Amino acid sequence: MDYFLTYSVYVLIISVLMGLSTWKLFKIMGYNPLFAFVPFYNYYIVLKETGHSKWWAILSYLPIIGPIMMTVFHLFLMSHFGKSSFVQKLLTIILPFIYMASVNYSKDPEVQKEELYLTNEEHLEKKKDTFVGSITFAVVFATVIHIFVTQPFGIPTGSMERTLMVGDFLFVNKWSYGYRMPMRPVAIPFLQGTIMDTGEKGNPKDDPKSYVEGVKLPYLRLLQLKKPKKNDIVVFNYPQDSVHTAIDRKDPYVKRCVAVAGDVLEFRAGKLSINGKPEQILGDQQMQHKYIATTGSQLDIPALYRTYGFLPVQEVQTQNGFLYDFQGLTDKTAKEIRELPQIIELKEHIWEKDTPGVSYKVNAARDAYTKNIDTTQSIFPINKGWNQDWYGPLRIPKKGDVVTLNQETLPEYQWIISEYEHHHLENKNGKIFIDGKEATQYTIQQDYYMMIGDNRDASLDARFFGFVPEENIVGSPMFTWLSVEGLFADNSSTYQPAGKTIRWDRMFKATNTGELHKTSYWWVAVLILGLFFGWDYIMKLFKKKEEDI
Template identity: 60%
Template sequence: MNYFLTYCFYVLILSLLMGLSTWKLFKKMGYHPLLAFIPFYNYALVLKGTHHPQWWTFFSYLPIVGPIMMSVFHVFLMKKTGRTSSVPILLTILLPFLYMAFVNYSKNTQIVDDSQDTGEKKETFSGALVYAVVFATVIHTFMIQPFAVPTGSMERTILVGDFLFVNKLNYGYRFPMRPVALPFLQGTIGGSANPKKASKSYIDGVKLPYFRLPGWEKIKRNDIVVFNYPGDSVHVAIDRKDPYVKRVVGIPGDIIEMKEGRLFVNHQPEKRMGDAEVQHSYLAYTSTALDINRLWKIYGYLPLQEDEISAGGYVYQFQGLTDKVASEIGQFPEVVKMEEVISPKGKAAISYFDPQKTKVDTAQSIFPINQPWNADQYGPLKIPKKGDLVSINKDNLPQYQRIIHKYEGHKLEQKEGKIFIDGKETHQYHIEQDYYFMMGDNRDASLDARFFGFVPEQYIVGKPMFTWLSLQGVFDEGPKKVRWERMFKASNTGEAHKTSYWWIAACLLVLFFGWEFFIKIFKKRKEND
């Protein structure tokens, strides 16, 4: 309800500005001046008066798409006053209500009679470029979003350089929370060594609260999910935080635990899907140097580090090997021993910003920071579920403080050893939404929930559908090539050998690019008849 009340508030403000800056123009076009203030109807009249389809009015106030379409409609209106050169069009786009007000209140403003101008150009969507941008923005914003994979946390299942299409509807569509933004951009404009100094791709001051429609499926254990990174400190807006892709290893109410680098869910060893090739770090001790070219040809792997040891021979560190591959490498004649790298129990994984260890780097430290856990020896930890009543004390507060303050928006204070929520002392807290535990299949090369904690339902973006493009070497080192065998393969079936849907993609491309051709043939045949 809050989402739509806020949305209506913005629509009324925009309609008021539209009316104040165009009411005289509406009068000159033969409409009652007050109609310039009526949401949606005012733009419908602009489209009618400029001989464009009135159904385009639907796009007027949509998040992300709306600002684009409103600019197009404003340009249509200004052209109706004879202002068709590049400078007035640019002013209309950059300073819409100010420039339209200037035109509206100018004494010499006249309406151009273009009632006879119904040529072919009026049937276009103000040019093919605008049409393509709007169409793609609607799909990107409301249905399917492309997502690139720059890191190897899901390696073997999803590779570095995979480009995914993510379905935003399965789990329930999440409405944009920053509705005024440049299309196709996530958080910033261009790349920057320091994201905090980069220009934002959205207007942070125009904001809407969280709202999600019901989905047709629930998030299940072992689903691969795209979500916004909770540890992103650059962007306040949830939907503008960096997108991550991981596997859901724990759903609300589950108990998560890592023992000697192995995952347990509800006190049982994890049940892996057919496509989940879990990997760990290994050390390979050899008598002579490994044949690196041979390793690459067979496995596509390169050691992370190579050191010569004093006793003779070498030691190689591999960041992500499956148990099967580690066993096979261990059979090489020059390999003396393969040893999995496992952090000892009781050794807390805490990182600091400074050598004096006075400021904790929570993004790189284990969650919660007051536990003697690490990535290989973790938990047990229960995942919060909506409706849970949990006890709160100074010992478990680090586990719940992000939930209470950051995710669910309550004021959290500690005074004289007591805990206050919204100004009231308390020892309990009701969980207001579901939470999930995400982890990468490449267990020792994954920044996941073991570090940033529970992922709220609010942060869920959607479910990857398929890989539409796969490029080796675009984000990592190694040969540059297109991995044709991965293109248009489903990415979330759980099967080891996934189906390719290249034929569906080919049909869609033929329809998209051939539609106009088929329409022209149809029109010619109709004319000949």
């Protein structure tokens, strides 16, 4: 209800501005001036009087799409009153209600009369308007699909190898777990969080945003017929993104949901168990591990890459040979590499128990890896002393859980209380305060999940950033519509493949079935294209019929 109440206020404000700036123009067009204040109907009249498709009025107040359509309708209206120069169009776009008001309250605004016979220049202008209308329709159609149906995402890292590969581009179903309504209704379509990256020297928080932060709506999810379950591949907004406060504008991540609200998760020597039982391995899920190889001579990494595909590796020369850090080998791949003549030793890397998360760096003088505390990737929660392979047991919070708050448990729940459930949290003088009141307990207000990559030793996942709130969940991948090897640089690997190659065998294949042999979805691509061009053709016929009448 909070969402619709806030949305109604937003619509009311825009409608009042529209009415105050155009009521006189509506009167001149032969309508009751009060109609200028009526949401949707005001733009219906504008489209009717300017000779455009009237059904577009439905889009006028929708989140994200609405501001675009309103701008188009304002341009139609101003052109109808003869305000069609470049400067007048620019003013209509950047100062819509102010410029329209200046026209509205001018002495004698008049409707631009249509001539029976058009000059060549006027014919060209009309063709230009038709072309612009077609482009506008294409943008609006794509925006509607992008916002309300499915959204494309790319896979830039190897955390889900070899289920999802680096260079895969996915279509994500936004209705999988109920549709999450947009929270920033005024935004540039197709951009996630920022318009551009100012580079490494700049502060990411200063990058120009693709949305208006001040216009916001609360969280609301419609038609939630199911929730994420164990083994689902899920797309979600990164919970601890410090650049964007808007939940739906935080960076998108994709991982496997390994535990849901109420489950108890634990890693022992790299082996995952849920509620005391070993995890279920699906048909398309190839478990991978980190291996350290010692060799007497250099390996042919490009040849290995061609044989095994994704193969992130760090190569370091030592006094006695080479050390290789393979971040993601399956048991089968590890067995075959171990048989190479150059290999002296290939050993799976398991973190030592009761050792906090650390990184390894090569000490070439000692032909060995030495431990270095990695402060950039702290294991969650920070006070447990866990690592990637010895983690938990940890219970995933569930809506309605009443948890104990003290100095020991606070690191586990502080992000939930302060960031995800939006309370004012203070920890002072050994006491915990929530919204100004001392608290020893807290009731969880939404479900949480643990999202972890299939490539366990090369994945920045929930072991680092903690629980994923339900409100951050976007949906689930439907299929891979494009897959390009070598498209993204892999900072985890010394070797980078030369050139870019399309993986035709992965295109339009389902991604979230758990099955080894994937279903092809070529028909979906044909259907989407058919809907687009078919609808455009029908609308043109409908418009031509109206003109003939």
